[in-house]
Amino acid sequence: MEANLDSDPSGPIDKSRVMSVKPLRCLVPIFPSQAGSSASPQAPPFAFGAPSGSFPPGAAQFFPFVGSNEPPRPVNVAVPDQGRSTTNAIPSPVPLNSFRTPPANTSARGRPRGSTKTHVHEQYDDGYAQNDSYENGFTIDTEDSSDAAKRKRKARKIVKGPQAVAISNSEVDIDHIVNNLLRAFNLVDINTSLQADSDHDLVERVVMVYNLLRRKIMQLDDAKGVIPGISRRADLRSGTILMNKNARANTKRRVGAVPGVNIGDVFFFRMELCLAGLHAPIMAGIDYLSFKVSGDEEPIAVSIVSSGGYEDDGDDGEVLIYSGQGGVQRNDKLVMDQKLERGNLALERSLHKGNEVRVVRGIKDGTSITGKIYVYDGVYKLHESWIEKGKSGCNVFKYKLIRVPGQPEGFMLWKSIQQWRDGAATRVGVILPDLTSGAENTPICLVNDVDAEKGPAYFTYSTSLKYAKPYQSSKSLSCKCSNGCQPATNCPCVERNGGYLPYSNGGVLLSHNSVIHECGPSCLCPSTCRNRVSQTGLKLRLEVFRTKNKGWGLRSWDPIRAGAFICEYAGEVIENGSDSDDDYILDTTRTFDPLEPVTTDEHVKPLFPLIVSAKNKGNVGRFMNHSCAPNVYWQPILRENEEESYLHIGFYALKHIPPLHELTFNYGTPPVEKKTGPQKKKCLCGSTKCKGFFY
Structure with a gap:
């Protein structure tokens, strides 16, 4: 028992003056960090995982977000690629256990001998846990670097074939992933003054890294399957790692507004509030x-x-x-x-x-x-x-x-x-309550409270991509998951995604690969399968609205969390995008800024030859404007049907997006041979990173 006494500690104890009595906690959450581990400076950033499975004939591999001219290399594990040999060794392990009973050689406070301890906060005493359930007196324990190194050497090996489906956290070097993320987002050795009084850019980068890491850990846990008695908290573990790495913003405690955090900003985890410097305790x-x-x-x-x-x-x-x-x-x-x-x-x-x-x-x-x-x-x-x-x-x-x-x-x-x-x-300025005329699951209103414009130029609303002919697939790899695809199984759809399911149970994209392999029409899984996220229609309440100076734009009534699917880019697949009057072209042969910051100015020329026009037929994706600092990015999605393959373009949230914030993505730069067609246009995105023009 612990007591709070006012009497002299050297004298007799006056039990009548005990102020409060609380039982000591017998279970302490232990989250070892990976001190002492280092990653190769040549290693690629976390999100640049290599795809699995072959592309359709005539379509070269591509990834529009990589910042080097070398092909993407796998970060986490070596995975089979349609029978080709695997030569990349799995990085060394740093297991991240959840709540567990301290080992026998721990001190009275549950901390392993030889480790260092960092307190996140003095006390977490909110009697009514809301979204996060943590033990009182929460502490972070960092693991002895020598112990971590021993386990890394022991588990360094190559996984081939179907065994890659059952990859566990113990076979993935989390610290290697973390270090790559921190370098990619310039969160290593942050300027002391900037960290004390941060700007919006630093706050945003910290929260983005937290979410990328959290989603990756979720995916790794997912692949291990359900383990009875183990409580997994990827949100807590990811925050613990970043706190130990000192990757946080606004470290100076203050009264009043916090620099870099805007009113209306949204957060989905209490740990994000802590890392942003908005609210220190993760429970109280x-x-x-x-x-x-x-x-x-x-x-x-x-x-x-x-x-x-x-x-x-x-x-x-x-x-x-x-x-x-x-x-x-x-x-x-x-x-x-x-x-x-x-x-x-x-x-x-x-x-x-x-x-x-x-x-x-x-x-x-x-x-x-x-x-x-x-x-x-x-x-x-x-x-x-x-x-x-x-x-x-x-x-x-x-x-x-x-x-x-x-x-x-x-x-x-x-x-x-x-x-x-x-x-x-009543929503002010509504022109049409549903411009889709019932084509979407959710109505999309057309709003103008700026000027007298009555609506965009006429087009036919289409919910999907229209192909003249599909790509030919070498062989059919349909799943037979009658209850939906599950992780840690031999499902061919899971295997094509590198041994992981790409989406969480809530439909959030867990990692960024060069292509997402979703279940196709020939798969036996139901429409509710978590590997069919982009096929279930809109889930967000979107609206097309009149901007002040950029024509029509797109935004959402709902908050959107990072990684959430927004919509597909619907339209017609065309042979080339030479029509200079077509402002609704999405051309994957363009060069796009990297999804994550990179240290080189070079960009990869995307090679996947898909050009989509939404000028005459399209959906709400056609109204998404360009920005040099976008909050949305696109990913190719491949769906196979027997011997045919269909490529689709899905829009996903790059970061948390508050309601009624305009949704934007980067239009990219056309190849040199195509620059004679589209001309530079003045960019009005208004961001601090604005280049002044776009194509």
């Missing part, structure tokens, strides 16, 4: 500065996360009634009142001091039963506090916060969108 709802940090005699609250774990009430979007932390009803029916300590005390002191407090709103994620979407809603000020009886019967602290005026819309925008959905309010 109240973040505060202790007197050791602030220099004040009393703690000061700096941010709160209101995500429905308590009886909060803030439906008007400007006033938030926030419940304090602590206070539980135990299994033995004993009710414990909340105490004026830690976060509660910090909020009370902030009320009297009048300092601003950042507010993050937690909103239910419609794509997940228990998930939350976290929206930064700006700064508030505390106006009053009181105590009342909660539903459980215990005394609860209540705090009234009012949003500081003059800030951009945050949570209020979400409320407006919900009213449009419910029909409680």
Whole structure:
């Protein structure tokens, strides 16, 4: 037992003065990092995995996002490629276990001897865990580098043939992947001053790396299959690794707004808030500065996360009634009142001091039963506090916060969108409630609240790509997964994707390969198979809207998480794109900026000869404008049907996209021989990375 005593520790213990008593935790989450491991500087970045399976005859391999003229090399494992020999050895392992019982040679606090320890936060004491369930007193343990090196040498081997389907984390060098990601995104040895007071670019890069790593770890866990008794938390483990690598933003604790984080920015994991410097604890709802940090005699609250774990009430979007932390009803029916300590005390002191407090709103994620979407809603000020009886019967602290005026819309925008959905309010400027005339699963409205334009030029709405003739496939590789394709199986569709399923259960793309092999018409799996994500139609509520200076554009009422499928680029496959009047061409022979930053200015010339025109026939993808700093990218998707192959173009979110933010992608640069056709056009993307023109 641990006790908090006011008496002299050298004297007798006065048991009547015990302030609080808590049982020691017997299970401590242990997340070894990979200290001491190094990756070859020539190794490719994480997302540049090599494809598996052969391309249709006459179509050369290509990847529009690689920044070198060498063919992409596999990063994680050696995988079979239609019978060709595999020569790339699997990098050394760094197993990342989830919650587990500490080994016998650990200290009383559950830390392996010889390891170093880093505290993420002093305490995680929110009695109502919302989206993330962590143990109190969470710590991060880093593994001794010599032990890691021994395991790497032991597991260094080559996997060939069907064995590659059952690859586990123990056979993949996570540290190698992490180091490549950090180098690619310039997150190694970050400038100290920039890390303390970060800009939006750094915050964005940190969150993007976190999501790339998290999704990759999810995919690796997926391939291992379900292991009873093992709780996998890729979100927590990825954040732990980046914290140990010091790949984070806004390390300086502060009162008020955080540099580089905009009001309305969305986050899908509490760890993202921590890495961005917006809210330090990964569980507790109240973040505060202790007197050791602030220099004040009393703690000061700096941010709160209101995500429905308590009886909060803030439906008007400007006033938030926030419940304090602590206070539980135990299994033995004993009710414990909340105490004026830690976060509660910090909020009370902030009320009297009048300092601003950042507010993050937690909103239910419609794509997940228990998930939350976290929206930064700006700064508030505390106006009053009181105590009342909660539903459980215990005394609860209540705090009234009012949003500081003059800030951009945050949570209020979400409320407006919900009213449009419910029909409680009318969307201003609607020209057509559904420009698809029912062709899509979800209506797509046409909106103009800028000028008198009544709509785009006439075109025929088509939901898919129209081929004159398909590619010929060497052989049929149809699956027989009647219940849908599953990881860690001998499914040929899984094998064609390098031994992994490309999508999560929620339909998020887990890694970026040169081509995604989805199940085709001849596969026996159902339409709900998780390897048919792009074939199930639109899931987002999109709208085509009139921009101020770029004509028509595309945006979403829904928040979009990184890696989510948005839509296909529908249209007609044509022989060439020489028509200079066609502004709706997607030409894969163009050169595209790399998906991830690279250290060279060279770009690969994509060789896959697919040119799509959406001028006369197309879908909402045709309205997506160019940007030099896009939030969307495209990937080729291959579907096979017996001896025929069909290539499709899918749009995916490059990063988290808040509602009503314009969706854009990079149009690319045409080859030299085609530059005589399309002329340079003035770019109006408005980003800090704008080149001033595009083709």
